[in-house]
Amino acid sequence: NESFSFLAVDLGATSGRAILGTIKNDVLKINEINRFPNPIIDINGYLYWDLLYLYRQILKSLGEINQQRIDIHSLGIDTWGVDFVCFGNDGEPLRMPYSYRDTHTFGAPEKFFKKIPKEEVYNKTGIQIMNFNSLFQLATLKERNSSIYPVIDKVLFMPDALSYLLTGKMVTEYTIASTSQMMNPYNKTFDASLLEAVGLSEHNFAPLVFSGTPIGTLSDSVKQQTDTGNIPVIAVAGHDTASAVLATPAKNENFAYLSSGTWSLMGIESKKPVINEETFSLNFTNEGGADGSIRLLKNICGMWLIEQCKKEWEKEKSVTYAEIVKEAEKVQPFTSFINPDAPCFAAPISMIEAIQTYCKETNQPIPQTMGEIARCIYESLAFRYKQVLTNLQKLADFPIETLHIIGGGSQNNMLNTFTSNAIGMPVIAGPSEATAMGNILLQAKAAGLVQDKSQMREIVRNSVELTTFTPNNTLLWDKHYYDYLKVYKEL
Numbered sequence: 247n248e249s250f251s252f253l254a255v256d257l258g259a260t261s262g263r264a265i266l267g268t269i270k271n272d273v274l275k276i277n278e279i280n281r282f283p284n285p286i287i288d289i290n291g292y293l294y295w296d297l298l299y300l301y302r303q304i305l306k307s308l309g310e311i312n313q314q315r316i317d318i319h320s321l322g323i324d325t326w327g328v329d330f331v332c333f334g335n336d337g338e339p340l341r342m343p344y345s346y347r348d349t350h351t352f353g354a355p356e357k358f359f360k361k362i363p364k365e366e367v368y369n370k371t372g373i374q375i376m377n378f379n380s381l382f383q384l385a386t387l388k389e390r391n392s393s394i395y396p397v398i399d400k401v402l403f404m405p406d407a408l409s410y411l412l413t414g415k416m417v418t419e420y421t422i423a424s425t426s427q428m429m430n431p432y433n434k435t436f437d438a439s440l441l442e443a444v445g446l447s448e449h450n451f452a453p454l455v456f457s458g459t460p461i462g463t464l465s466d467s468v469k470q471q472t473d474t475g476n477i478p479v480i481a482v483a484g485h486d487t488a489s490a491v492l493a494t495p496a497k498n499e500n501f502a503y504l505s506s507g508t509w510s511l512m513g514i515e516s517k518k519p520v521i522n523e524e525t526f527s528l529n530f531t532n533e534g535g536a537d538g539s540i541r542l543l544k545n546i547c548g549m550w551l552i553e554q555c556k557k558e559w560e561k562e563k564s565v566t567y568a569e570i571v572k573e574a575e576k577v578q579p580f581t582s583f584i585n586p587d588a589p590c591f592a593a594p595i596s597m598i599e600a601i602q603t604y605c606k607e608t609n610q611p612i613p614q615t616m617g618e619i620a621r622c623i624y625e626s627l628a629f630r631y632k633q634v635l636t637n638l639q640k641l642a643d644f645p646i647e648t649l650h651i652i653g654g655g656s657q658n659n660m661l662n663t664f665t666s667n668a669i670g671m672p673v674i675a676g677p678s679e680a681t682a683m684g685n686i687l688l689q690a691k692a693a694g695l696v697q698d699k700s701q702m703r704e705i706v707r708n709s710v711e712l713t714t715f716t717p718n719n720t721l722l723w724d725k726h727y728y729d730y731l732k733v734y735k736e737l
């Protein structure tokens with residue numbers, strides 16, 4: 247009953263955190279070491295991530311670990327999907343990475359499909375067509391004659407780029423690479439024709455490794471700056487969603503998951519890719535799972551909607567999510583709905599105005615107060631979840647009996663209740679730190695402490711309190727689902 251500690255660096259598109267995980271007697275205890283915002287930086291209308299700031303936050307977290315005299319076995323980094331850093335042949339970053347929210351990729355897929363038709367791109371990758379996928383970001387840079395493009399030596403996805411800054415070693419981790427829309431999900435390698443279409447080849451990527459592979463140890467420079475030793479850096483499931491799904495506390499296979507954060511990722515696990523006319527027309531994605539399985543899922547615009555509204559409300563006075571939910575509880579239910587995935591919500595100047603305009607254009611009452619707007623968002627999300635879950639059930643070859651909601655959004659009991667009522671199925675909420683837990687459990691696997699996914703999930707169940715929400719009022723929710731469908735505008 248020895249204990250082992252690991253450091254998970256979990257970077258989301260709104261905030262990042264460093265979480266210490268300690269495993270003892272098959273129980274995982276987590277402890278937040280550092281939490282920091284990860285703002286999108288607007289420079290002359292282009293949107294970037296601050297790579298060096300993220301690097302410095304990781305060093306700060308290591309320094310903190312050292313100060314607290316904690317011995318960690320290893321460190322692993324996971325981040326949001328699709329974004330990447332380009333490096334020159336001297337190993338230096340060529341520019342700050344763009345944020346996938348940058349509108350420069352609007353319209354990029356349509357242009358790309360003139361070279362390789364849409365259906366072919368989908369059939370090759372199984373990835374949901376979204377304008378910001380790495381493939382279309384690269385196509386955009388090439389098309390814009392970006393000055394760095396001709397001198398790109400390596401493209402490293404975000405977690406791999408940060409691991410490289412820490413170790414000097416370059417790898418391409420499979421789960422994060424799978425979000426790029428450049429990989430073949432059957433043989434788990436890059437598709438040469440897609441790379442060629444953006445003027446790249448396999449040489450522009452570091453060697454592919456699977457989740458749980460050691461990358462190297464902290465470089466001398468990092469060791470000096472943080473006063474730490476030879477800590478190994480592990481390529482965990484670099485894609486945050488893959489890490490989160492791994493930590494779903496499911497007991498059997500008849501479940502769907504909803505990884506709830508800035509995005510709501512709703513899906514099932516599949517042993518092999520599911521790529522057919524139906525998944526194409528429903529635009530479902532086949533991302534790589536940490537255990538080699540496929541995450542058949544759909545990206546739903548999640549807490550982004552409320553996060554953006556909150557920012558606007560905070561211009562007047564600061565407000566917590568608990569306060570927002572409290573206001574939403576007070577207002578008239580089922581008044582106005584939006585399609586959370588309508589393009590107008592992807593990167594609006596004002597989210598509040600975008601929601602109001604949507605309601606106006608669909609002849610619904612226009613939500614005005616914080617409570618009204620929040621209620622509109624939460625009810626619409628619950629209905630969107632029902633819509634996607636219905637489609638998922640058509641694709642699944644097993645009965646979906648429960649929905650596991652994991653991630654930060656699982657702490658919203660109002661939304662959990664709404665969701666359970668809308669889908670007419672029990673919702674099991676938690677853990678809220680699923681991503682960090684998945685990250686840590688993969689490091690534990692690399693250390694030989696755990697063997698497989700079912701053992702990892704058992705550890706998660708041993709370690710957290712889960713809350714079950716049973717459906718109520720389903721008839722009422724069913725009735726209003728039709729009102730939602732009426733105003734739901736297909737993309």
Ligand code: LRH
Binds near residue numbers: 258325487507511545
């Ligand atoms: C969630 C997420 C999602 C991606 C998006 C870009 O954080 O990784 O799975 O599609 O960010």
